[in-house]
Amino acid sequence: MGIWLWIAGFPALFLAGYRRYGATRRSATAWLAAAPTLAMLGWTTYCRFFWPKLSPPTWNAPSYTLVCWLYCSSYVPFWSNAAYAVAALGVLATLLALWRSGRAWAALVAFGVLAAPLGLPAAFEGYRRYRLDR
Numbered sequence: 001m002g003i004w005l006w007i008a009g010f011p012a013l014f015l016a017g018y019r020r021y022g023a024t025r026r027s028a029t030a031w032l033a034a035a036p037t038l039a040m041l042g043w044t045t046y047c048r049f050f051w052p053k054l055s056p057p058t059w060n061a062p063s064y065t066l067v068c069w070l071y072c073s074s075y076v077p078f079w080s081n082a083a084y085a086v087a088a089l090g091v092l093a094t095l096l097a098l099w100r101s102g103r104a105w106a107a108l109v110a111f112g113v114l115a116a117p118l119g120l121p122a123a124f125e126g127y128r129r130y131r132l133d134r
Helices: 002-009 011-021 025-049 066-072 077-098 104-114 120-133
Strands: none
Touching: 011 025, 011 120, 025 066, 025 077, 025 104, 025 120, 066 077, 077 104, 077 120, 104 120
């Protein structure tokens, strides 16, 4: 139970960092988009290559996103590749946000939803940008 509470609450660390240090648009992008993306890339790599694989896989394996959970509960490489694809979307969304693209909000929301719960800060940033740009 404790690990699941940690996983559900971890995105709050990014929101707290944004609240304390996110005075500019660039730092908001760093805290709310880049940090969750880097975390997802790191944890996906760890889970794919270094996590001790249980036999048989279990449904309650700790994971930070839905696609990570699908991999950790089945060990089918497709789901790990899908997690990398979602993380690549996070990289793209972060770059679009840094370049101040008009569609950055959509990429941030898409990454946030696909990487939930870890991506919730990115979805928040996408929604915030959508409201500020309208």
